[in-house]
Amino acid sequence: MTITIINSPVTVERAQSVARQDLHTEPWLVRGIIIGVAVMFLTVFVVLPLILVFSEALSKGVGFYLSALGDSEALSAIWLTLITAVISVSLNLVFGVAAAWAVAKFEFRGKTLLVTLIDLPFSVSPVISGLVFVLLFGAQGFFGPWLMAHGINILFAVPAIVLATTFVTFPFVARELIPLMQEQGSQEEEAAISLGASGWRTFVVVTLPNIKWGLLYGVLLCNARAMGEFGAVSVVSGHIRGETNTMPLLVEILYNEYQLVASFAIASLLALLALLTLIAKTILEGQIEEGQLPRDD
Amino acid sequence: MTIEVRNIVKQYGAFKALDNVDLRVADGELLALLGPSGSGKTSLLRIIAGLDWPDSGEVSFDGENALARGAGERHVGFVFQHYALFRHMSVFENVAFGLRVQPRAVRKSEAQIRARVKELLDLVQLDWLANRYPSQLSGGQRQRIALARALAIEPRILLLDEPFGALDAKVRKELRQWLRTLHEEIHVTSIFVTHDQEEALEVANRVVVMDKGKIEQIGTPGDVYDNPATAFVHSFIGESIVLPVDVSDGQVKLGHRPLNIDAGSASGPSKLFVRRHDMQIGPLGEGALEGTVRRVRTFGPIQRADIALSGDDTLVEIDAPRDRPLTTGDAISLQPRRYRIFAGQE
Numbered sequence: 001m002t003i004t005i006i007n008s009p010v011t012v013e014r015a016q017s018v019a020r021q022d023l024h025t026e027p028w029l030v031r032g033i034i035i036g037v038a039v040m041f042l043t044v045f046v047v048l049p050l051i052l053v054f055s056e057a058l059s060k061g062v063g064f065y066l067s068a069l070g071d072s073e074a075l076s077a078i079w080l081t082l083i084t085a086v087i088s089v090s091l092n093l094v095f096g097v098a099a100a101w102a103v104a105k106f107e108f109r110g111k112t113l114l115v116t117l118i119d120l121p122f123s124v125s126p127v128i129s130g131l132v133f134v135l136l137f138g139a140q141g142f143f144g145p146w147l148m149a150h151g152i153n154i155l156f157a158v159p160a161i162v163l164a165t166t167f168v169t170f171p172f173v174a175r176e177l178i179p180l181m182q183e184q185g186s187q188e189e190e191a192a193i194s195l196g197a198s199g200w201r202t203f204v205v206v207t208l209p210n211i212k213w214g215l216l217y218g219v220l221l222c223n224a225r226a227m228g229e230f231g232a233v234s235v236v237s238g239h240i241r242g243e244t245n246t247m248p249l250l251v252e253i254l255y256n257e258y259q260l261v262a263s264f265a266i267a268s269l270l271a272l273l274a275l276l277t278l279i280a281k282t283i284l285e286g287q288i289e290e291g292q293l294p295r296d297d
Numbered sequence: 298m299t300i301e302v303r304n305i306v307k308q309y310g311a312f313k314a315l316d317n318v319d320l321r322v323a324d325g326e327l328l329a330l331l332g333p334s335g336s337g338k339t340s341l342l343r344i345i346a347g348l349d350w351p352d353s354g355e356v357s358f359d360g361e362n363a364l365a366r367g368a369g370e371r372h373v374g375f376v377f378q379h380y381a382l383f384r385h386m387s388v389f390e391n392v393a394f395g396l397r398v399q400p401r402a403v404r405k406s407e408a409q410i411r412a413r414v415k416e417l418l419d420l421v422q423l424d425w426l427a428n429r430y431p432s433q434l435s436g437g438q439r440q441r442i443a444l445a446r447a448l449a450i451e452p453r454i455l456l457l458d459e460p461f462g463a464l465d466a467k468v469r470k471e472l473r474q475w476l477r478t479l480h481e482e483i484h485v486t487s488i489f490v491t492h493d494q495e496e497a498l499e500v501a502n503r504v505v506v507m508d509k510g511k512i513e514q515i516g517t518p519g520d521v522y523d524n525p526a527t528a529f530v531h532s533f534i535g536e537s538i539v540l541p542v543d544v545s546d547g548q549v550k551l552g553h554r555p556l557n558i559d560a561g562s563a564s565g566p567s568k569l570f571v572r573r574h575d576m577q578i579g580p581l582g583e584g585a586l587e588g589t590v591r592r593v594r595t596f597g598p599i600q601r602a603d604i605a606l607s608g609d610d611t612l613v614e615i616d617a618p619r620d621r622p623l624t625t626g627d628a629i630s631l632q633p634r635r636y637r638i639f640a641g642q643e
Contacts, residue, residue: 187381190348195395195450196369205398209385 053271057264068265076242077250077266080158084233084246085226088166092222096173097215101207103174104181105189118174121167129167130235133160156238161246164232169222176218177211180288184210213287220284224277228270298359298453298486299324300345305354307340307510314340315351316510322488327480329501330490333533337510338490339458345488346375346456358453371454374447374485378459380439382431388442389427392417395450417445420479437468441475448483457489461496473500494534498522506530528639531570538576538613540569542638549638552608556585558633563640571633574599574616578623584630588613593623604631 025031058065068074099118103111121129136142137154147154154160188210192202208215230248237244245253247266254263300322307315315337322328330338343349345356347368356363363371382391392414396405405413418424421441431439440460447455460476461469477500480487491497497504498518506513506521506529514526525531532539542549542556544564549556551569560567581587588604591612595601599616602623606613615631617623 187377187379188383190368191375191377191381191446192383192394192398194346194348194368194371194373194375195398195446197394197398198369201398206383 057268068262077245077247081247087162088226089223099174100177105186126231130232133236160236164236165226168232169225172222173218180214217284301357303355305351307351313510325484327502328488329497329504331497332507336507338507342490346373347371374452374455376443376457380443392446421445436464455485455487538571542569563638567640571636575635576615577632579630584632586631590623590627
């Protein structure tokens with residue numbers, strides 16, 4: 001005798017869907033553990049510190065918070081940080097675009113070396129970057145005696161802070177633009193040139209619009225780092241109160257003097273900057289993707 | 298405008314892209330540079346456009362040294378293989394670009410520019426796309442806009458780099474026709490680069506066949522097909538049967554078999570080239586070659602047969618009219634009606 005089992009279509013379908021689910025997702029326990037670990041990690045390392053910075057800064061009330069920020073030393077640090085960021089970001093904007101242009105659009109000897117050099121500030125500890133400037137411009141340094149004889153102050157003054165910041169943040173713009181420009185090739189520029197446009201006009205009307213979002217992205221990261229730079233600036237600044245302290249340096253000084261609330265008030269500004277940078281970065285990433293519509297060839 | 302290219306040499310490292318190239322292009326001609334990839338055809342085009350510079354040699358337009366001028370001063374319209382449209386500009390602004398960047402002294406007024414762009418978009422039959430962006434166009438439309446943009450500056454010469462290379466077969470065929478009609482209308486001296494022999498033979502007045510940085514042959518499409526100057530041209534253009542032969546004392550031998558055909562000027566180890574449709578089929582004993590039919594296919598008016606030659610069983614593919622039906626296993630003779638023999642075994 002034979003027994004025939006006829007599967008109704010419904011049961012077959014259900015069996016298949018259960019099987020499919022098993023193949024493509026993890027059991028809920030595993031999922032729960034993994035998500036839990038990720039959330040915990042983020043909370044402990046990112047969310048909690050951020051909350052702490054702001055709650056500590058505001059722990060003695062808004063009035064105290066504002067007066068800590070309005071302190072003359074704090075104002076001078078904020079001002080110095082802004083000046084430094086504006087100068088070094090503009091310098092790196094020009095250097096970065098020039099370097100990316102050279103690397104992406106031309107073939108020449110030593111190109112690999114140039115690309116490696118552009119990355120150098122990323123691979124060297126910021127303290128070393130600062131020390132290099134001490135060795136160059138310090139009293140016993142390479143240019144030191146000459147500078148002293150002519151009464152020019154670089155080390156332990158604003159110029160050294162700007163130089164060190166510029167050096168440390170140099171790669172951001174170039175790094176962002178090189179792959180973008182390489183991917184875009186130089187045919188549009190060639191087309192513009194053969195239609196009679198000058199080199200400058202081609203750059204402004206053809207190249208710049210094509211890289212604008214990537215450029216802005218690079219500038220944003222460059223700016224965030226320029227304002228937050230500690231190591232290199234700490235070495236060259238000399239920590240002269242009210243004169244050569246940037247915001248990150250002032251945070252440290254205040255902290256060491258147990259002025260916790262004032263210290264966190266300044267830190268909260270830097271944290272705010274980080275948050276704004278993050279938001280702007282997310283928006284820009286969307287724009288860059290949109291600008292890179294696939295060209296069907 | 299006539300173009301004259303003399304002794305052009307261009308080297309990329311150890312690779313010789315152009316090796317002493319000479320070329321004259323007559324006024325109003327539509328010339329094709331045809332060759333496999335790496336033959337130097339695009340390098341030559343870019344040098345004429347001023348987008349690349351030769352290591353040595355001369356380029357002149359109407360007898361005037363072109364190398365003394367930059368790309369922007371040569372009044373050359375260049376159409377790129379991948380169109381190179383300005384992606385952030387509308388179709389209208391793309392076409393207007395060449396007019397807008399002219400020096401102030403000769404620049405047209407806004408109204409004149411609008412009229413000219415309209416005229417060009419009408420010419421390429423795409424006036425309805427003026428406000429679109431390049432990413433919203435099909436490949437064929439982009440190519441026509443690229444052409445309109447190049448024509449906006451009233452170029453003295455039009456250069457096209459693989460103009461239809463990135464398009465699908467059907468669009469390519471339409472655009473070919475269209476390009477030829479357009480050339481008859483505007484009659485500007487034009488050179489286009491292609492690796493597609495059909496395209497070159499169908500569109501151009503004259504074809505320049507290139508290989509390994511040298512010009513192999515220059516001639517009308519009929520000429521390069523019927524009278525190939527070198528073994529390379531014979532095998533590159535059209536399908537050929539190629540047999541290794543040996544020529545001594547004016548006698549052509551395939552293996553040990555004398556073929557009783559004229560050797561021409563060749564001697565020593567050589568190659569016999571015959572077009573597939575130039576093999577006459579006859580009964581045994583009436584032709585230079587003999588063989589057995591292995592397989593027959595029919596396409597419309599012709600039948601294509603694989604013939605195994607007696608001796609070493611070399612397979613050759615021939616095209617014959619269908620008036621003499623072939624069947625598998627037939628023993629037949631083959632006589633080349635037209636053929637060429639080129640010395641050398643390469």
